[in-house]
Amino acid sequence: MEWSPEMMEKLAALREKIESTGQDFETYVNGWQRASFQNYWDYVQLDTLLSLQRPVTDVADEPIFIIYHQITELYFKLARIEIDAIAAGDLSVEDFTERVHRINRYFGALRGSFGVMEKGMKKDEFLAFRDALAPASGFQSVQYRIIELGCAPLINIVAETKREEVRDSSIEEQMEFIYWKDGAKIEDTGKPAYTAVQFIEKYWDDLLFAADSYEHCNIWERYQELLQSGVSPEEQLQLENALRLLDLNVNVNWPLQHYKTAVRYLSRKPSDIAATGGTNWQKYLPPRFQRRIFYPELWTDEQRAQWGKSWVDEVLKEIEQGS
Numbered sequence: 001m002e003w004s005p006e007m008m009e010k011l012a013a014l015r016e017k018i019e020s021t022g023q024d025f026e027t028y029v030n031g032w033q034r035a036s037f038q039n040y041w042d043y044v045q046l047d048t049l050l051s052l053q054r055p056v057t058d059v060a061d062e063p064i065f066i067i068y069h070q071i072t073e074l075y076f077k078l079a080r081i082e083i084d085a086i087a088a089g090d091l092s093v094e095d096f097t098e099r100v101h102r103i104n105r106y107f108g109a110l111r112g113s114f115g116v117m118e119k120g121m122k123k124d125e126f127l128a129f130r131d132a133l134a135p136a137s138g139f140q141s142v143q144y145r146i147i148e149l150g151c152a153p154l155i156n157i158v159a160e161t162k163r164e165e166v167r168d169s170s171i172e173e174q175m176e177f178i179y180w181k182d183g184a185k186i187e188d189t190g191k192p193a194y195t196a197v198q199f200i201e202k203y204w205d206d207l208l209f210a211a212d213s214y215e216h217c218n219i220w221e222r223y224q225e226l227l228q229s230g231v232s233p234e235e236q237l238q239l240e241n242a243l244r245l246l247d248l249n250v251n252v253n254w255p256l257q258h259y260k261t262a263v264r265y266l267s268r269k270p271s272d273i274a275a276t277g278g279t280n281w282q283k284y285l286p287p288r289f290q291r292r293i294f295y296p297e298l299w300t301d302e303q304r305a306q307w308g309k310s311w312v313d314e315v316l317k318e319i320e321q322g323s
């Protein structure tokens, strides 16, 4: 068999790469001869992946619940990869916008597939296995919290009622009033539910670390840097639109889809509240109550005042008509 000049060049470059580190080229050639070919199942770790679903009951629909949560966590991981690429800095306007759109695509995919949860399980089966999971809740998803810290200045995700008071405080002090501390509270007593206690015990240090790390390199900070470096009006609009979409995806669209699902399974009758361990989710989850806005500067007063409202009303109407 003849070796083309291009192939010889490639081999020489490879040899150069290996020998420049003081290693022996021939050892590598021998190794390649022995190495087995890559295959799909090892590459994607299929056996491991398929062994990670461990239902705690024998209720038929429980694997759907586990698998969809795992799918979501993988999408969250994809979003974190993009957030970290943006945090690393030095991106062009085009790269920055594209990376924000990647996150938008991931959240779009999650929103579009949430029917797997909303419609895809029998309500009585869900309620049957839900009790066996207590006190676990998606509320304990640390990736979700880290995504928020990577997207926006911490002060914007501090509870609205505390924001002015702690605006100039340290990261630690601001974190004490992060909005989600108002969630997973016992409806009757207002005390943190065990699901929140457990979560904070396990992850508080990691969350403080993330808040600290993203303070000067979250998506908003990097956007500000790009603006300062000088961008055209068209580029600015492109950037703003990508960020507006991100704000809506993370803070309205996904949460509404999720809320709608919680309503379907957990109902709104006080007698059903026990199914969640008695938490205040009905007052906490709707975006119009949380009013989480990553980028308030990109919205008008009217849009901020109406945050999540028309959507929620529409969603609720849809639910009421359907039930």
Ligand code: HEM
Pocket: 068, 069, 072, 073, 117, 118, 126, 137, 138, 139, 140, 141, 144, 180, 183, 184, 185, 195, 255, 258, 261, 262, 263, 265, 266, 276, 279, 280, 281, 285
């Ligand atoms: C049938 C499906 C689901 C139901 C009924 C449900 C229910 C709830 C409820 C009631 C809460 C409020 C906290 C609490 O009281 O425990 C909550 C929070 C949360 N859930 Fe779900 N959930 C479902 C699916 C999911 C999925 C698939 C995910 C994906 C990881 C998820 C992620 C979250 C997150 C991140 C929170 C915190 C939201 C926030 O703080 O604003 N949930 N969920």
